[in-house]
Amino acid sequence: MSAPAPQQILTAEQMKAAEQWLIDAGETVESLMERAGSGAADWVWRLAAGRSVTVLCGPGNNGGDGYVIARVLAERGLFVSVVAPIEPKTNAAQTARSRWGGEVVEHASGDVLVDCLFGTGLGRPLSDELLGLLNNLSTGHALRIAVDLPSGVDSDNGDVLNDGLPEYDLTLALGAWKHAHWFMPAMARMGERRLVDIGVGKVHSAARLSARPSFRKPAPDAHKYSRGMVAVIAGAMPGAAVLAACAAQHGGAGYVKILVDEDCEPPAAPVDVVVEHGSLFQLVRDNRINAIVIGPGFGRSDAAMSRLDWILACDVPTVVDADALALLQPPMLEDRSLPIIATPHAGELEGMANAFGTVGLDRVEQAIELAEAIEGVLVAKGPDTIVAAQGSSLAVMPPSTSWLSTAGTGDVLAGLIGSRLATGVSPRLAAEQGCWLHAEAARLAGPVFTAGQLVEYVPDAFAALS
Known part of the structure; x- marks a missing residue:
């Protein structure tokens, strides 16, 4: 470890090792607790704005942080009560x-509750008595702050260990982000999240929060081919391919076309999207193609299986989505030298696990193992999207609006990732950039949009990220 790494995301084991490294370098548990508690107290002070505070302290070092918070706030003149059941x-x-x-009190009500009952490392549900106390205190306070993590969640996978846990207005991560800060279902209960620095340096192999990209305009001498060509493969339901192609047009590539096999009906596409209809085995031989998107509306017939096998054998950088994920089998990738980007949602991820023999792992382990198995990049889509890439640390995407949970938005994402891939950036970077454009377009679109309307906001998203 060396310089601070504010974007890294640590497991409980990594956090423990990072703290031990600081202790070996001259810190003490007490000095780290003082730093964490004082830093958290600054945030509580701002939110309290002179109002009363109740601190719920547990038996471990998270409770110790709570006693530091209580002391610092009392020294600044706030009225502070401490509840410590253990x-x-x-x-x-x-x-x-x-x-x-x-003096500890048995119960308190007031303005701000600070939950320091349990933090990183909790692996079992709260007892009925502690859960009841936490909920009673929660309902008796207008604002709720969790220190490190809300009590009752698993720090490594974001599981909620008890039903009926309270929701918080603010969660203060101590030292480093934990996976639960960015994973559902725990993430949904945390409110705003802020990081309290205690001097933790960079941890090797840690996951990271994906950094906001910055896009640049094309070079002065750019032309449509130098900016990259994307080929979107249409299938049984060609409307999905049109969505992906329209998204790809706004993702940075210079030329987008839809390829349709002679046995399939060509789609009704916008006039500025080229549609080529003929022998797919000949159409994909165009050596100007820089990236292929296959899967949206592709179908799952035997003919579709043969087409997918042929497309992958062409060894062009490829985004594999939707129906193509259901058809994908390990032998199809054996002779490839270029990586693929697979973009499964939860159900498709399970199907891939069955096909590639990674059943029984948790979501993070499964994504990492599948990325290695396909020798490429895996984008596990959802409200807590993660990007696993062979040879790279896991990237966790910042959460996007839940309005994205509508039909066709996955096709848009596939087109955006394919477009970024065609521009020549690495597959991992293409995946992350596509996710950022997707999320930003959704934010700008506001509530209740269709997939087609989402595409219309991609240029504004591109501008916002430039």
């Missing part, structure tokens, strides 16, 4: 409680 059990937490020096 005595502190670690030396550092005992020291923090002693330095606070106040």
Whole structure:
């Protein structure tokens, strides 16, 4: 570890090792607790704005952070109550409680609740007594802040360990982001999220929060072929291919066309989208094609299977989506030298796991293993999209609007990723950039849009990210 890495996302084990590295370098558990608690207290102070605060402290070091928060806020003049159903059990937490020096109360109501009951590392549900106390305190306060993590969630996978946990207005990650800060269902309960720096440096192989891209306009001497050509393969339901092609037109590539096999009906496409209808086996031989998108509306027939096998054998950078994911089999990739980008949603991810023998893993492990199995990039789509790439750290996409949960938006994403891939950026970067454009277009579109309307906002998203 070296310089601070604010975008990294750590497991509980990695966080423990990172803290130990700081201790080995001269810090103590008490000094780290003081730094974490004081940093969190700054955020609580701002949100409280002079109002009363109740701090719920647990028995471990997360509770110790709570005693530091209580002391710092009291020193600044706030009225602070501390509820501690269990005595502190670690030396550092005992020291923090002693330095606070106040009297614990059994219950309190007021303006701001600070949850320091349990943080990173919790692996079992809260007891009925603790859950009841947490919910009673929650309903008795207007604002709720979770320190490190809301009590009752698994830090490594975002699972909610108890039914009926409260929702928070603010969650303060201590030292580094944890997976639960960005994974459903826990993420939905956290409100705003802020990071409190305690000096943790870069951790090797840590996951990371995807960085916002910055797009540039084409070079002064650019032309349609130098900017990249995308071929979208149409199939049984060609409207989906049209959506993907229209999205690709706005993703940065210079030339987009739809290829339709002679056995399929050509789609009614906009006049500025080229449609080529004929022998697919001849159409894909165009050596000007820089990227292929296959799967949206493709169908799952035996003929579709043969077409997919042929397309993949052409060894062109390829985005594999939707129906093509259901048809994809390991032998189809054996002779390829160029990677594919697979874009499964949850159900398709399960199907890929069955096909590639990665059943029984959690979502993160499955994405990483599948990226290795396909020797490419896997975009596990959802409200907490992750991007796994062979040889790279896992990227977690910032959450996007839930209005994206409508038919056809996945086809739009496939087209955007294909367009970025055609421009010549790496497959991993193409996947992340496509996801950013997709999310930004949805944000700009506002509520209740169709997939076609989403495409119309892609140019504005491109501008916003330039």
